Amino acid sequence: MTTIDVKTPILDLNEKLARENRARFDENGVFVVDLMASPGAGKTSTILATIDALRDDYRIAVIEGDIASNVDAQKIKEYGIPAVQINTGGACHLEANMIKRAIETLDLSELDLIILENVGNLVCPTEFDLGEHAKVMILSIPEGHDKPYKYPNIFQISEAVILNKYDTLPVFDFDEEAFEGQLATLNPKAPLFKMAATRGAGVEPWTEWLRSRIEEQRSAISCD
């Protein structure tokens, strides 16, 4: 019997593919955001509101991750935006190899922003680098203010947090102070964007944040 010293990160394969994806995005000056949330928190609505705000200035594509169906990709396509549907076939998160295959169908040189809609899940997507430049999460008011206590990891690794369905605050027992206090403990640097995506309310601070990140990425390529 032989003991072999491995000392290899478990997600080495995924991380290697993620680095390759990121290099391709960087070469083409595309900013890529991975949007994570529970099912029903409003990922697709947030994407549609984001498209409305940015489509005149930027070329956008969306990669949709779902266990099954192409419902989401259809919605985006009806908006006149290129969309690629990934069916994970039961897997609870996107992985870098799925993104690698999806971007083969897109012309990256013709894009400024790619939004990855991860599978609805507050746990598994946190561990997998897809090659994105920022992970952003959405929590919606009906889910409750206690989610940062229950799912701390996703709040910690997100660069920004969207609090969606903010217009429903009066009808739900959502303790805003407790939520913001716990978020500050877990991730004090993350900006919090309160919005009602389906009504287009409060979307601008989020899209301005995204706009500045897209511009950073574009200026990085023009400096090369």
Next chain:
Amino acid sequence: MHEMGIMNDVLITCENIAREAGKDRITHVALTIGEMTDIQDFALEFAFEALRDGTMAQDATLEMVFVEPRSRCNSCGKVYEHDRYTMLCPHCGSFEVTLLQGRELQIDTIEAEDEEDQA
């Protein structure tokens, strides 16, 4: 649930490494896992038992060492251990902290055999 995907990658990597070393059977796999990864030992063990059949590791044992989170405060410089949920500095209350350990997901060692070893 992501334990299945993680264990799948563990087995692929272990098989590649054992094959490169000229071995055909893996008898033991040792992993280091940071507590902040939210990996559950029982779920990873279950994934190992479910996925190892038909691989070189089908009779292998699994060892998991969990690492407690530890951070350094960028304001007061103190190093401290903490739970998975609260990273802020217990000494000065600063949020400007750097995680030193606790997010590990690593294959440390494997034990493997070839036909000569088994003879």
